[in-house]
Amino acid sequence: MTTSTPTVCSTTPLVRGKGLRPYLRALLNAPALARQRRMLAQLDQSRLTDIGLTPEQARIEAERPFWDGPTYWR
Incomplete structure (x- = not known):
């Protein structure tokens, strides 16, 4: 007798016990990220040369929304 397990789409946010943790983490990191991007713009x-960025790269990063955090934070 074989048993099968239901498959869940990988885009479902509550897959495999992750729950709301990524969303909560993003919410908690949002103020710091917004502050860092404001400082970068200044x-x-x-x-900018010291940290290896061009003014264009800094502008693009500073204009990103606060909920768009780096992928390594996820």
Whole structure:
């Protein structure tokens, strides 16, 4: 006798016990991320050069919404 387990679509947010943790983590990190992006937007050319960014890269990152965190935070 064989048993089968139901399959769940990988895009379902509550897959395999993850629950709401990723969403809660993003919510808790949002103020810090927004603050960091505001600070990044205020850096001058020499400081951007020190961290290896062009003004265009810094502008693009600073304009991202607070809920769009880095993938390594997930």
